[in-house]
Amino acid sequence: MKYISTRGQVEAQGFIDTVLMGLADDGGLMIPAEIPHITPETLKEWSKLSYKELFLQIFALYTNQEIPDEDLKNMVDKSYASFRDSEITPVNKIDDSLYILELFHGPTFAFKDVALQFMGEFYSYVSKKQNKIIHILGATSGDTGAAAIQGVRGKEGIKICILHPHNKVSKVQELQMTTVDDQNVLNLSVKGNFDDCQKIIKDQFADLEFKSKHNLRAINSINFLRILAQTVYYFYAYFQIEQGDQPKKVNISVPSGNFGNIFSGFLAKKMGLPIHKLIIATNENNILERFVKTGEYKPGDFKSTHSPSMDIQVASNFERYLYYFLDQDAAKVSAIMKKFQDDGKIVFNAEDLVRVQADFVAYGASNEQCLELISKYKDNSDYLLDPHTACGIAAYEAYNGEEEICISFATAHPAKFNEAIEQCDIKQEFPAEIKNLFSKSQHQLVIDHNKEDIVRELEAFYEK
Numbered sequence: 001m002k003y004i005s006t007r008g009q010v011e012a013q014g015f016i017d018t019v020l021m022g023l024a025d026d027g028g029l030m031i032p033a034e035i036p037h038i039t040p041e042t043l044k045e046w047s048k049l050s051y052k053e054l055f056l057q058i059f060a061l062y063t064n065q066e067i068p069d070e071d072l073k074n075m076v077d078k079s080y081a082s083f084r085d086s087e088i089t090p091v092n093k094i095d096d097s098l099y100i101l102e103l104f105h106g107p108t109f110a111f112k113d114v115a116l117q118f119m120g121e122f123y124s125y126v127s128k129k130q131n132k133i134i135h136i137l138g139a140t141s142g143d144t145g146a147a148a149i150q151g152v153r154g155k156e157g158i159k160i161c162i163l164h165p166h167n168k169v170s171k172v173q174e175l176q177m178t179t180v181d182d183q184n185v186l187n188l189s190v191k192g193n194f195d196d197c198q199k200i201i202k203d204q205f206a207d208l209e210f211k212s213k214h215n216l217r218a219i220n221s222i223n224f225l226r227i228l229a230q231t232v233y234y235f236y237a238y239f240q241i242e243q244g245d246q247p248k249k250v251n252i253s254v255p256s257g258n259f260g261n262i263f264s265g266f267l268a269k270k271m272g273l274p275i276h277k278l279i280i281a282t283n284e285n286n287i288l289e290r291f292v293k294t295g296e297y298k299p300g301d302f303k304s305t306h307s308p309s310m311d312i313q314v315a316s317n318f319e320r321y322l323y324y325f326l327d328q329d330a331a332k333v334s335a336i337m338k339k340f341q342d343d344g345k346i347v348f349n350a351e352d353l354v355r356v357q358a359d360f361v362a363y364g365a366s367n368e369q370c371l372e373l374i375s376k377y378k379d380n381s382d383y384l385l386d387p388h389t390a391c392g393i394a395a396y397e398a399y400n401g402e403e404e405i406c407i408s409f410a411t412a413h414p415a416k417f418n419e420a421i422e423q424c425d426i427k428q429e430f431p432a433e434i435k436n437l438f439s440k441s442q443h444q445l446v447i448d449h450n451k452e453d454i455v456r457e458l459e460a461f462y463e464k
């Protein structure tokens, strides 16, 4: 398996080099040159596997044996040892049409742990093999940063700097990141929003001199490893559904922001997992909803919502989708991305839109609806949704057909977003790991949204 860039200007790479490259050196995103196809017979065999066995089967199709089986297995075992549920991502049946895939049983209580615990092991493994220190740079709207820091804590040969938007993450998210006082961790709290943070890190990755000088590595979903690790739970969840003699269509509803999680679903679908519709769930930052409904991909005004991790306008992984939508024509992707930079929008015509809608539907929940659904599911099903998960449920309610099954993703634990839960007059018991955070001291540098200042801090940290 070789990996190429969506913009076509990078020499084909192997698996490890692709992960190390992160953002493609031509400014695009790395993707597999071909997507392996899984036959229905293999799917049937895979349906009997445990989560970790399934992970190894899927990765075997992508890693070119660059990591010996034994080493990969060890990494997987270590990655999931800290998960609080033996199934790693258990599925909870609400009723005959709705299943909730719980992705929050990892150490930082959000779906990011599933890929980032493995990524921490991977970087530690590579750093040891190459005897080279790895400098991680990431941007977060709250969850990626916490999970990435947790994933590399205590690991030698790694330094990590995370940019988060100042006062725009939940209190628990902030504490999860900033109460870590390890010398190899730097938290920059940037006076701006997530899009500002993401733009700064992408600029630094695109500066190839800076990237190479500091051995800069990515933990965001610009990194293909994140995408691949997230495909595993699509397969796993699909296999947990109870189907009768007449199997029903299965939709998957995914709370979305950077389009990384749902792109993993798109990849799983392309590999042969029979997903009917991928339901894109957004909050009031609804660029993806507007795109699927109207064909116009255009960032709107930033809004702070009850689901802050999805307060994102520019969806990083949209470019990966564009590549497949344009029949893998990298020149067209480059031209469109250039036009996007110049005009600030991408417009699909009516014919294109029909093709988009063959795979996706989309729904954006209002703040009010998000809270209503948290109360409704608590009252009717005794299930406490976090506000991101509630957006997924809103989209399920809007789109799931009567004779269809939906797996709706629970991307975070409600304790991370008590600000919203309290507004529903619900009192929740915090898990001990979260309760303990409140008595710890915080370490972060609040900084203006000014690239030069941020780069200066970064260099000082990496060179220390």
Ligand SMILES: Cc1ncc(COP(=O)(O)O)c(C=O)c1O
Pocket: 110, 111, 141, 142, 143, 144, 221, 255, 256, 257, 258, 259, 260, 261, 262, 309, 310, 388, 411, 412
């Ligand atoms: C809890 C939660 N739900 C949903 C999302 C959106 O996922 P994605 O950015 O992969 O679309 C995020 C952040 O990315 C998140 O932290």
Ligand SMILES: N[C@@H](CCOP(=O)(O)O)C(=O)O
Pocket: 139, 140, 141, 142, 143, 144, 145, 219, 220, 221, 222, 257, 258, 260, 261, 309, 310, 316
């Ligand atoms: N919601 C994310 C934003 C970054 O997304 P990523 O999937 O590209 O890492 C977060 O919690 O940080």
